[in-house]
Amino acid sequence: MPETYIARSSAIAARLLAGEMMVMNSTDSTFFTLNEVATAIWQAADGRTPLREIVRSQVCEQFDIDPDQAQSDAEQFVADLSQHGILLVSDQPLRDPSAPEQP
Amino acid sequence: MSLLGEMSQKAFDMGVPISVHLDVTYRCNERCVHCYLDHEDHGEMTTAEIKDVLDQLAEAGVFFLTFSGGEVFLRRDFFELLEHARRLLFNVKIKTNAVMIREAEAQRIRALGVDTIQISVYSHRPEVHDAITKLPGSFQRTIKAIRFMRAQGLKVTIANVLMTWNRHDSDGLQKLAAELDVHYTLDPTITPKMDGNTSILSLRIPGEELPEVFRNRALVPNPEEFCAPPKPVSEDDLEGYSCSAGHSFCYISPYGDVFPCVQFPLPSGNIRRQKFMDIWNHSPELKEVRSIKAKDLTTCSSCSHVSSCTRCPGLAYMEGSMRGPSSADCEKSYYRTGIPTANMLRKSSQARITPLVQIRPLAVLA
Numbered sequence: 001m002p003e004t005y006i007a008r009s010s011a012i013a014a015r016l017l018a019g020e021m022m023v024m025n026s027t028d029s030t031f032f033t034l035n036e037v038a039t040a041i042w043q044a045a046d047g048r049t050p051l052r053e054i055v056r057s058q059v060c061e062q063f064d065i066d067p068d069q070a071q072s073d074a075e076q077f078v079a080d081l082s083q084h085g086i087l088l089v090s091d092q093p094l095r096d097p098s099a100p101e102q103p
Numbered sequence: 104m105s106l107l108g109e110m111s112q113k114a115f116d117m118g119v120p121i122s123v124h125l126d127v128t129y130r131c132n133e134r135c136v137h138c139y140l141d142h143e144d145h146g147e148m149t150t151a152e153i154k155d156v157l158d159q160l161a162e163a164g165v166f167f168l169t170f171s172g173g174e175v176f177l178r179r180d181f182f183e184l185l186e187h188a189r190r191l192l193f194n195v196k197i198k199t200n201a202v203m204i205r206e207a208e209a210q211r212i213r214a215l216g217v218d219t220i221q222i223s224v225y226s227h228r229p230e231v232h233d234a235i236t237k238l239p240g241s242f243q244r245t246i247k248a249i250r251f252m253r254a255q256g257l258k259v260t261i262a263n264v265l266m267t268w269n270r271h272d273s274d275g276l277q278k279l280a281a282e283l284d285v286h287y288t289l290d291p292t293i294t295p296k297m298d299g300n301t302s303i304l305s306l307r308i309p310g311e312e313l314p315e316v317f318r319n320r321a322l323v324p325n326p327e328e329f330c331a332p333p334k335p336v337s338e339d340d341l342e343g344y345s346c347s348a349g350h351s352f353c354y355i356s357p358y359g360d361v362f363p364c365v366q367f368p369l370p371s372g373n374i375r376r377q378k379f380m381d382i383w384n385h386s387p388e389l390k391e392v393r394s395i396k397a398k399d400l401t402t403c404s405s406c407s408h409v410s411s412c413t414r415c416p417g418l419a420y421m422e423g424s425m426r427g428p429s430s431a432d433c434e435k436s437y438y439r440t441g442i443p444t445a446n447m448l449r450k451s452s453q454a455r456i457t458p459l460v461q462i463r464p465l466a467v468l469a
Contacts, residue, residue: 011216013194015166017119022110022166024194026218027256031107 006054006078006087007047007094014042023086030084037063038077045087047094051078114164114351118393120383122167122352123160124365127153127184129173129357133200133236135223137266137306139296140173147357150180152375154187156355159379161191171198171365173357182211189215196221198262201248202241209251220252221260225268227275235268249283259285265316266293266306277321289322292431295421297368307431313438330439333411340410341398348416349392353383363392367417369425392416395426402428406445408436 008014013024021034021042034042040058041051051074059070081087088094104112114121128147129140148156160168168188175181176199188195196219197212204212212220222245226232229242236242252259261280265273273289280287291308295301318326344350349363349371356362359374361382371389372382383389395416397409401424406412413436418429428446436444443451 010189010214012192013166013216013218014192015121015161015164017110017121017164017166018113018117020110024166024218026194026216026258029218029258031105031110033106033110 002091003050003052004075004078005047005049005090005093006041006045006051006082007090008042008045009085009088012086025085027085030086032081032084032086037065037073041074041077042087047088051075111347111351115347118350119164120160120351120353121165122169122347123165124169124171124352124354125153125156125160126171126173126355126357126365127175127181128178130177131172131174131200132177132202133174133238133241135225135236136268137235137264137293137303139294139303141296141298142173145358147178148359148375150183152359153184156359156374156379157184157188157191157193159374161193163380163383166194167196168193169196169198174203175199176203176208182215185212185215185217189217194218198223200236200241200245201252202238202244204248204251206251206254209248209255209257212252213255213257217257219258219260221262222249223264224261224276224279225263225266226272227279228272231269231272235266246279246283249285253284259283261285261287263287263289264293265289265291265308267308268306270308270312273316273319287322289316291316291435294366294418299421310434310438313435317435317439332440332442333408333436336407336409341396341404343397343410344393344395345397345414345416349389353389361386363389364417366415367392367420367425369417369420392425399426400428401426402446402449407442408433408440408444412436412444 011026013026015022019036021039023032023034024030037059040062041054044054044058052071055070055074059065059074060067078087078089082089111121129142130144131142170185175197185195195217197217198221201222224232224245225235232242233239249259261276263273263276277287291313293304293307295304317323317330320326323329348367352364354362354365355374360370361372361374363369363371369388371386374382398404403409403414412432414432415429416425418431419425419427422429430446433444433446437447
């Protein structure tokens with residue numbers, strides 16, 4: 001099965017407030033908040049670590065969640081955020097997402 | 104309440120500075136007749152200092168960051184600051200006159216993921232706009248820049264300040280905004296200069312003209328509701344606060360001075376001498392601002408408008424007391440609803456007393 005790599009879009013703004021990650025997409029001003037588990041996945045979305053590894057190390061180990069359920073939930077979460085242009089998804093490693101696009 | 108509204112309320116309740124307005128310079132290439140700033144450089148923060156401030160603001164939980172001035176693009180390092188801010192994942196808004204923005208700058212702003220650009224435009228007539236900015240050709244350059252930015256898909260807002268010089272141009276400018284496919288806002292507020300000089304207040308439009316603004320459906324979605332008489336004041340209203348200034352919002356000047364708001368010149372600390380969070384958490388001035396509830400306001404606490412008034416504590420402060428009324432907002436409440444405010448009634452009762460005192464000598468003569 002091919003790996004899935006995820007990276008944060010350069011068009012987003014994000015900040016943690018009281019344990020919830022606020023995320024806003026500058027292209028259409030859509031605004032989201034992520035719960036603790038989603039925030040852990042979001043913060044680990046470095047474009048280089050496979051989603052399966054993120055789920056194992058950031059979700060299953062830290063939140064005591066069933067691995068299959070966690071993987072399924074994570075895939076749904078990634079699909080939702082990628083639809084809104086918040087996360088970039090690829091079967092290949094992605095560029096460093098911490099740097100905004102250069103002109 | 105929207106999700107964004109809920110998070111903003113949470114930040115307010117927790118005392119998190121979710122939004123900061125940072126002026127990076129007071130220098131400007133325009134000399135707008137109504138501007139409240141001086142345009143000299145009295146020792147602006149360096150690139151490194153501002154980057155350090157941005158680091159501190161991100162650490163403090165700031166999400167919404169407005170870069171403004173002066174004209175931000177007069178700083179040669181502005182894109183470096185912008186890039187740093189976006190790397191820290193702020194939601195960035197830029198306020199500018201846009202005369203220095205061309206295609207390349209618009210592309211770069213877009214690439215950096217800036218949320219919104221707010222641009223000052225005062226008329227659809229070049230001669231009126233240029234007379235207000237005192238920069239010949241500024242209208243053409245600004246409109247051209249807006250077209251560059253729209254071509255990049257950037258969200259642009261035209262911000263108009265209604266004053267005596269452009270009082271008849273709002274409709275024309277609104278049409279131009281629609282043609283450019285940008286958002287349009289209109290503000291009839293002229294504020295005193297930051298040094299307290301009130302000479303520019305003569306540019307305010309007469310109060311009698313405010314109802315036309317408040318009943319303009321293109322500006323106010325529901326004029327009937329907006330202009331309705333105030334609802335009876337409740338206990339909850341009296342436990343409420345005026346605005347987010349000092350609670351979840353603050354202003355930082357190009358010299359590192361921290362204030363509750365850009366319109367509230369109460370010095371509350373300087374970021375060159377203290378860490379931002381030390382000022383935010385421990386400044387006696389900010390603590391005082393935060394302590395003031397509606398029930399603590401002199402005059403306003405007994406006003407029927409107290410729950411719906413746009414009372415600005417900064418304007419009240421410039422008028423003499425941060426707990427007192429802001430006459431400009433009293434005027435707005437009155438012309439919005441037709442119902443006089445407690446402050447207006449107090450003043451009119453004082454005015455009635457004054458002539459009696461003046462004629463007292465006549466009584467003595469009689």
